[in-house]
Amino acid sequence: MRSIPGEAESGDRHLVLPLPEGVLLAAIDGIGHGREAALAASAAIEALEDHAGAPLPALVARCHERLRGMRGVVMSLAEIGARTRTLTWLGVGNVEGVVIRAGSNAVGRRERLLLRPGVVGSRLPDLVPASLRIVPGDLLILATDGIAGTFDDSLQPYDRPQPLADRILKRYATGTDDATVLVARVTEPRT
Numbered sequence: 001m002r003s004i005p006g007e008a009e010s011g012d013r014h015l016v017l018p019l020p021e022g023v024l025l026a027a028i029d030g031i032g033h034g035r036e037a038a039l040a041a042s043a044a045i046e047a048l049e050d051h052a053g054a055p056l057p058a059l060v061a062r063c064h065e066r067l068r069g070m071r072g073v074v075m076s077l078a079e080i081g082a083r084t085r086t087l088t089w090l091g092v093g094n095v096e097g098v099v100i101r102a103g104s105n106a107v108g109r110r111e112r113l114l115l116r117p118g119v120v121g122s123r124l125p126d127l128v129p130a131s132l133r134i135v136p137g138d139l140l141i142l143a144t145d146g147i148a149g150t151f152d153d154s155l156q157p158y159d160r161p162q163p164l165a166d167r168i169l170k171r172y173a174t175g176t177d178d179a180t181v182l183v184a185r186v187t188e189p190r191t
């Protein structure tokens with residue numbers, strides 16, 4: 001994560017929240033930047049933590065309620081189910097999501113999150129999540145709009161998540177907005 005030049009605090013927030021059978025991942029961009037954006041994004045994170053385990057549309061609705069009277073946010077959520085081997089995701093606004101495939105018959109193939117226009121806290125679209133089957137090695141990336149949308153053009157997807165995130169931030173941060181990139185890899189299930 002990197003703040004827009006001139007702001008001490010980023011208006012973006014991210015969440016990695018372990019669940020009994022998986023993990024919830026989120027990247028959130030408070031509208032605008034600075035303190036008010038950060039407060040809104042933090043309120044959305046709290047709403048997600050308070051309702052962890054609820055279905056994604058319910059989580060977005062809880063964030064929407066929590067943000068009444070505050071700035072809105074755009075957000076993308078992804079829940080990885082370890083037992084079901086699925087990734088379920090939902091995006092409101094323009095936080096990009098991409099899965100880069102590792103499976104032998106689809107290496108490098110991209111699946112992109114369908115982003116629904118709207119602002120959580122002011123106007124919600126229909127909240128319809130999509131689900132994908134996942135395999136170990138699949139890579140998930142969420143990126144706010146302070147990261148150029150071409151960020152996955154020249155990835156070495158087999159690198160470890162943190163160096164990948166660092167490199168994307170370095171190479172693709174636009175410098176005109178707060179920038180957040182969250183990278184997660186699906187691992188072999190623990191036995």
Ligand SMILES: [Mn+2]
Pocket residue numbers: 029144145146177178
């Ligand atoms: Mn932004």
